[in-house]
Amino acid sequence: MSQTVPDVPSIPYGVNNGYGNYPPARPGPHYAQSTGAYSVARDKVLQGRAVKQVELFQGNLVLDVPVSSHIIPAGRQDVEEMSEMHYTAATCDPDDFLKSRYSLRPYLLGRQTELFIVMTMYNKDEHSVLKNIAHLCGRSKSKTWGSEGWKKVVVCVVSDGHSKINKRALQVLSLMGCYQDGIAKDSVAGKDVTAHIFEYTSSVMVTELGEVSQTGCSIQIIFSLKEQNKKKLNSHRWFFSAFGPLIKPNVCVLLDVGTKPTGTSIHELWKCFDKHSNVGGACGEICVDTGRGCSLLLTRPLAASQNFEYKMSNILDKPLENGPDGKGPLPASYFKGETMHGGGPNGAGLFERNMHLVEDCILRFEIVTTKQEEWVLKYAKSAKASTNVPASVPEFISPRRRWLNGSLFASIHSTVFWFKIWTSGQNFFRKSF
Template identity: 70%
Template sequence: MSQVTLHDAPPVPAMPYAFQPDYPPMQQRPPVLRQPSAGYSAAREKLMKRRSVRHVELQQGNLVLDVQVPTHIVPAGNTSEEMNKMRYTAATCDPDEFMRRKYTLRPYLYGRQTELFIVMTMYNEDEVLFVRTMNSVIKNVAHLCSRTRSKTWGPDGWKKVVVCVVSDGRNKVNKRTLQVLSLMGCYQEGIAKDSVAGKDVTAHIFEFTSNVMVSEKGEVSTGGCPVQIVFCLKEQNKKKLNSHRWFFNAFGPLIKPNVCVLLDVGTKPTGTSIYELWKCFDKHVNVGGACGEICVEAGRGCGLLLMSPLAASQNFEYKMSNILDKPLESVFGYISVLPGAFSAYRYKALQNGPDGRGPLASYFKGETMHGGGADGAGLFERNMYLAEDRILCFEIVTKKREGWILKYVKSAKAATDVPTTVPEFISQRRRWLNGSLFASIHATIFFWRIWTSGQNFFRKIVLQIEFIYNAVQLLFTWTSLANFYLAFFFLVSSATADSQNDPFKFLSNGAGKDVFEVFLKLYIGLLFVIIVCSLGNRPQGSKWTYSISMILFGLCNVITLWCAGYTIYLALPHTVAGWKDLPHLIETNATIRELVISIAATYGLYFISSFMHLEPWHMFTSFIQYMFLLPSYVNILMMYAMCNLHDVTWGTKGDNGSSKDLGGAKKVKGEDGKEVMEVELPTQREDVDQLWAAARSSLQQKPPEMKEHRDAATKQADHDRNSRTNVVLAWVGTNIAMIVVFTSNAFLNWVHEHVENMTDANFNPYLSFLFFALAGLSAIRFVGSLLYLIFRLFGF
């Protein structure tokens, strides 16, 4: 059979084959060639040298090749084209022009109706992260095929699922990840071309229906069901938004799916998570987007959480967000962010209107904003589009003439790795915090768009309440630096004011005031250190400074909590008789009224809501680590983010060149006088099988440890730095003004003269307001979480 065939299939061809998941018996399969001495490089070089020139006709003016896959991965007795041949398309256009240039994909040619279109985006992730995600997706597809009683799914359910892998830059992709794809039949060396008829190739598209699973060690096994895979290898590194534009704008109009699922390579959905997401869309026709629970990959026996305080604190943060925040927002119908690492959208809800405006147009607007501001976008807008997923959520809910809502699906879970080093953690949160801050400001300013959307009147009222709640949260986020300092200042100073009830008298008499002075100066000094480092140094260059600062801020919080606990201990009755008239006790004792109730309402609700959701374990494995690092979330992460507003990069440097090392396809005259493309292709099936075996052997060997070499940061424009300075001055000025006012003698004297409760030395009106406000916000989150469980119980 020829290595290259013309693909002139009709739009809806018949499917002459049946699904056969079994592999041929070992005696029928060609022997696996193991040549450790030759290695993968030698096998590749041999294949490249033995290529021969072929003449191939263009299809609709495009270069499309169908080539034989390695014998080892072809199911027994299956002669169908999609499981015997890999389809390669050399795209020479922008993603938006893909369909207009008459490019096609196999699911379109086969006339299949696609329910789920899953995209996995990657940059340079290694084979371990890729296999983790890909194998999880395959298991999810197999679960869909196992649902024999479903009207939509069943044994042929795999035909309704397309998995798209988009890799950002041919020169950036991990070579061992390519070897995994080649073992699956979704990639082959020696096929791709740099140019077609003088036009540069923008993306190499490989299509194959694979029936295998590959481990990170090269072990090949059956996947349980076939999976339609589209592997798009972009020639240049143009970042994640461009990868999603290939998915939504190039492939989406051809595939026309019902639901699109977004995954980052490294995220591991559980075995039924994708089905649970899909079921939400199938059950609720007004759901435009949904997300599941992203949890921390804790390792065996929660080893990572116990060994790494940084990972444990993030685990607590993720868990409480999924217990309190996401359920509350789901009840309202607007989730501020559906995480790009694991979320799903109804394809119809994403479409732009007739005027070209809409969710996708707004989503991809950020792609052109991070190249120096040539499009006239200001720093505010470019930071806002660092959180493009938040913009997409806002655009879906406020879409004109349509009433879409967003939902949280608790039963859909996915595990992901979190940063375990301080520099990684700070760098990641810089983009998250800046993007979310400005996207939240944008949503708050344009809240009126809910009233021009297609939502019903009741939903508009509910959404208006949520936007007011979000505005209050935004205010507390903006003033968090001052609030945290003031809480430290008032709690410790009031607790140490009376030498008779000094919480540190176990050190010496009157030691409390000395402890307060030392830690007050330490706190202020650390703030200045963080400001200096944030303005001038990368986290990678100041690793130890940031790490030590985190520890010292943690000690400050330990002192604060000790003083708060000791104050509560003194305020509580120490006899049974003292508890008999509890209402009178609360009315007369300001400490119990403000401090005890507010802390119980905040942290007590953490425990109650966690037990309500039947997920309390993070309270025992991660709560202490989170409390220790909580000051760093405010004082270090926020400070670094605000001081680096001018940096609107995504952390990867764009690769705008091409290696030109693949060879081109040239137009020539064929024997019949027609124009054909002259290409070099592998001609020996033996060479393809040898390279497959070499890739398998290569993956079985542990790769050498490579140290990361980071590119120098790109110099930012002067006006960006000026804008950064102005925002930092406004933010720091606001917080310093609050600190100066509320710690000044004038304010304290005014309080003594005008506030009746000042007979209690531990009473402070601002601290009372702060604690009650936080308790109120926690109560709202708790009610939302409770309502979510009730609605979920009744199927809403």
């Protein structure tokens, strides 16, 4: 006896089958209309990874990137230099920066720069420089400075090596609006990038504790992040050879690693140049950071001995060297920008010279012996700067060895080129001494 099997009815899975949303649609990449949390988060990630095509300007990569609204000072939202960060990817040597048609914001704005300050990336105290600039802006009776005095000051921060940079330093620069992650490129038009240049006019100060606050004084900052670690001489080449001819400063300020200008020291040095037209370089007094209550001097004999050495140098050596020819050591070097151009239309300036002339020991010799010029170097006692000294023997030997090697090389250089003093514009007494 055969049994008849009934037909199995087909289940309609169509849209209009009366079952509603079945099977349920999972929010994901195939459902553009979904508003689930997964879809929203994924769309944000995809937007961040979107590739934007940028047209090169004169063959160079130049970008104006908006900054966070929290960084922009109140009422300055329409000011481009305070609302947008300027990024330039340099693919050339520092000597070819101008020839490659690169530019900087102070040059494009047509500003006359009085002070051009260069700071190394490892300098941990940028607040002292900001305080000095605030002091300059507060001199309302000055013909040079005043409330708009910040427009005459440019601070250049040079970092040696993209991979070697301190991450905390990048975070501080990001909070100040001078750096944004993800913008720097490795190559442009098939050429390797040698330096990433970020420009921004910031009024944000970040303390050592990470506290962020707005200040009443703005500051023009050029952050040069070199792609490779090529040491201090190459950093000075970027400052003098690349940025110097565009900025054309009246006074250049070089802050060594760990050197912290105190009080109004930068203004005191500037007055030295302003009062004496024949001053080509000046330095202030170097003091040892003794810690709270001079605790470092009491607990570290090596630090106390270096403090004594600095004091004797400031009391005996510097005043004597200031008198006859001013060719003594300048631990914190401050040089007049006009002397870097050679002092005359026919002479090759230090902006065009080899990189070894940027070293302090050689640079002061070149200033004094500039052809047909009577430049002198001065010691400004009222300008003080504190520095950290090595507290252990290994830390003490390394910089001391470098200093001795530099002094030896400077002595050999001045001995070989002694005849340059007779081609300078110095008087007979200085030439003979």
